[in-house]
Amino acid sequence: MKEALHHAATPKKSIKGFEGVLLFVFLGLCWQLTTTMLPLQNAALYPTPAVTFKALVDSLPELLKGTWSSFLILIPGYIIAVILGAVWGIVVGSVKWIHRAFDPFAKVAAPIPPTVYIPYAIALMPTFRVSAILVVFIGAFWPVFVNAAAGAASVPLRYRDNAGILGFGRFEYMRRVVFPAALPNIFAGMAVALALAFILLTVAELFGANQGLGRFVQYYADYADYPRMVAGILYTGVVTFASMALLDVIKRRVLFWVR
Template structure:
């Protein structure tokens, strides 16, 4: 605990200063009390409507989890496949360069028209937005592997699954996980956007619903809740990433 406080002392002080500034402005400043509610009202939402917030989180995860898991599986698999097959990569990479920069919002009209429900359309949009960072990260990870590592693996007789899981994936894993981290952030962005414009539940819906009724204490509480969920998810991912890439930390320490 002492080590944590020492490391994040300035960070904590900035947060405390922001809270104090908000409290002073809403109590003594000439600000609109509807748009800028006092913090006691905002935090009161967490006590009075915690169940609604948690139900919204559960609804959001039903969309986010299958989309993200699907993008991880297909993104890593596709990236490794393209990286290891020069002929196929040469033929299809122009299409990758064409499609990967397109924002998921461009697919909204077709997602709504073709897919049977809002849930399936949202999962599709999240998948589209998260697939490319993982795919491109995996592809880049394979392409940057130094040739002498591959030659050494062939000399040792490694091939098939042994070659893939003992050489390719470990060597490419920093880029794979970097792409997966970017995709995780993107998934929350697309999720919130989708829920604010078409959902009947979820974290984004919570904010949009109370915005329509000008209940900004609920809006700010929803924003804080969303931020906390995203922060926790990213911190857990970073912890998972560091554990998988422990060998990179050892290499850095040795240098």
């Protein structure tokens, strides 16, 4: 009796650990069945998995080129945002008068949806790439800054005590104590910032790019080539997922001491 209950509550051993994979298989089956079995009015809008896959393989060179072009915007914007956001966040979080001076501005500026800067950035900057980098930078800066400042402001008392006992000066305290103590917060901000950076990148590319991931999707949508468009969406999803996974690996390495 007891055993029977146990079996009902948890999946069989052979499935355990693969539930996530099973969901993908299930969704793929649904896709296959809905596109082949249902009498669809507008079949061109719903390409079958096979057609989409062929479109993906065919446009892979174009997608890879687009990825490169997108990363030339994403990486500089994101990295500058992470460095400046972390450094400035630590300063604002640990120096009281700078906090009093900057915090009101941050409270007003941080919640502005960064997408609204896109048209102005494009008008203002000499090239599309520079304006897109600027928009990605603004969007990614705030999450990193806000988290770094929060982390720096709440450095546990025990670390402060130890820094005092070791006779650390202000700069040494920030570099050797506040920075590592705020790193878990900084990484949390970096994850939010990376997701936001991808959103801003693709939206910016819809506005004015002549290549890139967002541009690819928009271009084939304009030509009603839906297999390629869906392939572009799936591909962008994979690239985003891979980037987030890479950040997670880096985080685990750097924050090995967090238990």
